[in-house]
Amino acid sequence: MAVVEVRDLVKRYRNRTVNAVDHVSFDVGDGELFCLLGPNGAGKTTTLSVLTTILRPTSGSVRIAGWDVVGHPGRVRGAVGIVFQGPSLDLNLTAEENLRLHAILYGLFPWRPSYRLMPAGYRRRVSELADILDVVDLARTPVRELSGGTRRKFEIVRALMHSPRVLFLDEPTTGLDPESRRSLWGYLRGVQAASGTTIVLTTHYLEEAEQADVVCVVDRGAVRELDSPANLKRRQLQPTLEDAYLRLLDGDAEGGDGAGDGAGDRGGGR
Amino acid sequence: MNALLTIAQRDLTKLLRDRLRLGVNLIFPLMLVVGLGNVLRPTLGKATGLDAVTVAFTGVLAATMFQSTAAGMISLVEDRETDFSRELFVAPVSRFVLVGGKLLGETLVAATQGALVVLIALPFGIHITGAGLALAAGPLLLCCLVGGAFGLATIAALPNQRSAMQIFQFLIIPQYVLGGVLVPVQTLPVYLAVVAAISPLRYGVDLARSAFYAGSPHYRQAVTLGPWIDVVVLAGLLTALLVAGVALFEYRERSR
Numbered sequence: 109m110a111v112v113e114v115r116d117l118v119k120r121y122r123n124r125t126v127n128a129v130d131h132v133s134f135d136v137g138d139g140e141l142f143c144l145l146g147p148n149g150a151g152k153t154t155t156l157s158v159l160t161t162i163l164r165p166t167s168g169s170v171r172i173a174g175w176d177v178v179g180h181p182g183r184v185r186g187a188v189g190i191v192f193q194g195p196s197l198d199l200n201l202t203a204e205e206n207l208r209l210h211a212i213l214y215g216l217f218p219w220r221p222s223y224r225l226m227p228a229g230y231r232r233r234v235s236e237l238a239d240i241l242d243v244v245d246l247a248r249t250p251v252r253e254l255s256g257g258t259r260r261k262f263e264i265v266r267a268l269m270h271s272p273r274v275l276f277l278d279e280p281t282t283g284l285d286p287e288s289r290r291s292l293w294g295y296l297r298g299v300q301a302a303s304g305t306t307i308v309l310t311t312h313y314l315e316e317a318e319q320a321d322v323v324c325v326v327d328r329g330a331v332r333e334l335d336s337p338a339n340l341k342r343r344q345l346q347p348t349l350e351d352a353y354l355r356l357l358d359g360d361a362e363g364g365d366g367a368g369d370g371a372g373d374r375g376g377g378r
Numbered sequence: 379m380n381a382l383l384t385i386a387q388r389d390l391t392k393l394l395r396d397r398l399r400l401g402v403n404l405i406f407p408l409m410l411v412v413g414l415g416n417v418l419r420p421t422l423g424k425a426t427g428l429d430a431v432t433v434a435f436t437g438v439l440a441a442t443m444f445q446s447t448a449a450g451m452i453s454l455v456e457d458r459e460t461d462f463s464r465e466l467f468v469a470p471v472s473r474f475v476l477v478g479g480k481l482l483g484e485t486l487v488a489a490t491q492g493a494l495v496v497l498i499a500l501p502f503g504i505h506i507t508g509a510g511l512a513l514a515a516g517p518l519l520l521c522c523l524v525g526g527a528f529g530l531a532t533i534a535a536l537p538n539q540r541s542a543m544q545i546f547q548f549l550i551i552p553q554y555v556l557g558g559v560l561v562p563v564q565t566l567p568v569y570l571a572v573v574a575a576i577s578p579l580r581y582g583v584d585l586a587r588s589a590f591y592a593g594s595p596h597y598r599q600a601v602t603l604g605p606w607i608d609v610v611v612l613a614g615l616l617t618a619l620l621v622a623g624v625a626l627f628e629y630r631e632r633s634r
Contacts, residue, residue, distance in 0.1 A: 160468055186470040196465040200392045212384040213469040219380040221387065 111273055111306050112136035112159065117168035119154050128154040130329035131168070136274070136308055136322070141300060143320035144310040145353065151329040152310035153193055156278050159308070160190050173273045186214070189267030193278040193310075197251045197259060204234055204246040207266055214270040237265050240295070257288025261295060268299060275299075277309035281316065293319070314350040323349070325356055332356055381471045385479025386486060389450065393487045400491070407442045407495050410434060410560065412502050428599050430561075432505045433587075436514075436600075437559035440586035442495060443488045443518050444525035444579050445550055450484030451529030454627070455542050473628050477530060477620070484529075485522040492518060506590055514589035520609075521582035524616050528578055530623030534630060553579035562587070562602050578615050581608040 112135065119129040129151045136142040144152045157163040159170055161181040170177040173187040197206050204223055208230070211217050217230045238246045241262055254262060260280060267275060277296075281289040293316070299305060309316070317323050318337050325333040325340070333340055333356055337349050344352035393400060412431070421430075466476055496511065532549060536542045556563065556570060557579035566574055574580055584601060585608035591600040 162464060162467060182470050182472075185468050188468070190464075190468050192464055198388065200395060201388065205388075205391070209384050209388060210465070210469075212380050213466070213471055215380070215470070219383040219387075 109138050110135035111138045111173055112142070112308060113169075113171040114155075114159070115169045117155070117158060117170060118166045119151075119158055119163060120166045127166070127329050129158065129165075132326070132329070132331050133168075134324055134331065134334055136306060138273075138306055139300075139304040140306055140321045141319065142306070142308045143317045143323045144308070144326055145312065145314075145317045145323050146310075146326040147312060147357065149328075150326045152326060153278055154329075155326070156190075156276055156308070156310055160188055160276055161185055186270070187273045189270065189272035189275045191260070191263045191267050191275075191277045191280050193282065195259060195263070197263065199250075199252045201251060202246070203241075203249045203251050203254065203262060206251055206262075207234060207237065207246070207269065210266050211269055216270055233269075240265060255288075257284050257291060260284060260288070261292055264292070264295065264299075268303075268305070271303070272305065274306045274308060277307065279310055279312070281311070281313065314348075314353060317353075318349050325353060327357055381469070381475050382479040382482060385466070385476065386483035389453075389480065389483025390486045390490070393490065403442075403446060403491050404494055404498065407438045408498060410438045412499070428562075428596050429503075429505055431503055432590075433562065433600060434560050435499055435504045435506070436587050436590045437557075437583045439492055439495060439514075440518060440521045440583045441554060441557070441559045441579055443492050443521040444528070444582050446488035446491055447481070447484040447522045447525035448529030448532070448550070449546065450487055451480065451526050452533050452542050452546060454480060454530070455533045455536070473624055477624050477627070481523065481526040481530075481620075484526050485519065488522045488525070489519075510590045510592065513592055514586050517582070517585040517589050517605075517608075520612050520616070521586065524578055524582060524612050524619070527616050527619035527623060530627065531619040534623045534626035550579075553577040556580065557583050558602065559583055562600055564602060578612070581611045581615075584608050585612065 114132060114134050117129055117132045118127050120127045132151075132155060134142075144155060146152050154163065158165045158177065159172060161177050161184050164178065172184045175183040175187065177184050198209070201209070208217075208223065208226065211230060211233075212219050217227055220226045223231070223234075234246055241258055251259065251262075264275075264277070264280065281292055284292065296307065297319075300307060309320075311317055321336065323333070323335065323337055323340060324331055333343075335343070340356075341347065341349055341352045344355050346352040346355055469476075528549075529546070532546055533542045536545060552573065554560070556566070556574040557577045558574075559579065562584075563574055563580065581603065584603045585605055588597075588601045588605040588608065591597045594600070
C-alpha cells in the first residue's frame with residue numbers, strides 16, 4: 109500500500125520560467141526506504157518541501173498517509189517527521205528544551221514551565237534519548253555544544269518522537285565525517301527495522317542510495333529512472349549504481365543517447 | 379494553549395540568557411528618560427507646567443514596550459534564515475497559534491524589560507503613583523500587542539533580516555518624534571500632522587499617558603487625543619496588522 113502518492117507534481121517558483129519540479133509522479137510503499145537521487149539543483153529539496161507542506165504545489169496532487177497536502181496540511185504534518193538539509197535546532201536552547209518544544213507542539217505532552225515539572229513519561233523518554241545520543245545530561249547540554257554528527261542524530265531522534273508514518277530526510281549526512289555518517293545510517297536502519305517507519309530521503313551519495321528499496325533518479329526537475337538499485341544497474345548495463353547513475357545523467361545530457369528505457373512501473377515522470 | 383505557551387516560553391528564555399540584549403534594551407530608554415528628560419525640563423516645564431522627566435518616562439515606557447515587541451517579531455525572519463521557522467511551520471499547529479505564541483512571548487519579554495525600566499528609573503525623580511502604574515498596565519499591554527502586530531506586518535513583506543532591520547529603523551525613529559514620546563504633540567504643520575496621525579506609536583503613548591495622568595491637573599497638557607480614540611485606533615490596527623501579517627507571512631513561506 110502506498111503511503112506517499114505523488115501525481116504529476118509541478119512546482120514553479122515565483123518569477124521563474126522553468127519548473128523546479130516538472131510533472132513528477134511516484135509512489136512510496138509502507139515501510140519502504142525510498143531515495144530521491146540527483147545532482148545539486150535537481151529539484152529534490154523542492155519535491156520534499158511540497159511533500160511536507162512547506163511549499164504549495166503549482167499543480168498536480170500529493171497524498172501522504174491518505175491526506176492531501178493542500179486540502180489537509182494539518183493532518184499531513186501530524187503524519188510526518190522531517191529532518192531538513194540545514195540545521196533547524198534552536199542554538200539558544202538546551203538539547204532537552206529543543207525536544208520539549210517539539211513534543212509539546214506535536215501534542216505528546218502538556219506544557220510545563222521546566223523539565224522537572226514535565227510528566228514522568230516525558231522525563232523517561234528524554235533519558236532514553238540521551239542514551240541513544242550518548243549524551244550524559246540532555247537537560248543541561250546546550251545544543252551548540254553537540255558535535256555536527258550528534259546534532260544530526262538529535263534532529264532525527266526529535267523527528268521520530270511523535271512516531272510519524274513517514275520520515276523525510278533531506279540530505280541528512282551532508283557535511284558529516286565518514287564515522288558520523290556510518291553511525292547515523294546504523295541508527296536509521298535500526299529505527300526502520302524496529303518500527304517499520306517509511307523513510308524518504310534525498311541524497312547525492314551513491315552508497316546511501318544503494319541501500320534504498322527504491323531509487324528515484326531526478327535531474328532538472330524530472331524523474332529519469334525509478335526502480336530498485338539492482339534493476340537500475342541491470343537496465344543501464346553497469347556493475348555499480350554509480351556507473352549506472354553517471355551513464356543515466358550523461359545520456360540525458362547527450363539527448364537521451366545511452367540512457368535506459370526510462371522509469372519503471374512505479375510511476376515516473378515526463 | 380500548550381503550543382502557545384511553549385513558543386512564548388522560548389522567547390522569554392532567550393531574553394534571560396542574552397544579557398547583552400537585556401542590558402542594551404534597558405540602557406537606551408533610561409538614557410532617553412534621564413538624559414533628554416532633564417535637558418527638556420527647563421523649557422517644557424516653563425511652557426506647559428509638566429515635569430519633562432515624568433513626561434519622557436511615560437512616553438518612553440510605552441515606546442519601549444511597543445518597540446521591544448515589534449523588534450522581537452523580527453526574530454521570525456532570523457528563524458526563517460536558520461530554518462528554525464520550518465520546524466515550527468511543519469508542526470501540526472495553526473498559523474495563528476504560532477504567531478500568537480510568538481506575540482505572547484515577545485509581550486512577556488517587553489513586560490520584563492518594562493518592569494526593570496520602571497524599577498531603575500524611579501530613583502531619578504519621576505512623579506508617578508502606584509495607582510497610575512497599575513492603571514497603565516492595560517494600555518502598556520496593548521502597546522506590546524500592537525507593536526508585535528506592527529513588527530509582523532513589517533517583516534512579512536520583507537525577504538531577509540537585513541532588509542527588515544533597515545526598514546524597521548526607518549519606520550520606528552520618526553514615530554519617536556511625531557508620536558510624542560518625549561514631548562506631547564500639540565500642534566504640527568499639516569504634512570507632519572498627517573504622518574503623526576498614521577503613527578501607531580502616537581496612540582499607544584497617548585493611551586499610556588491618559589492612565590498615568592488620570593485625575594492629575596496636568597491631564598489636558600499630557601493627553602492630546604483621549605483614551606477612547608486611542609483604544610479604537612489601536613484595536614483596529616491590532617486586528618488589521620495581525621490578520622494581514624499572518625496571511626502575508628504564510629503566503630511568503632509557502633509560495634516561494
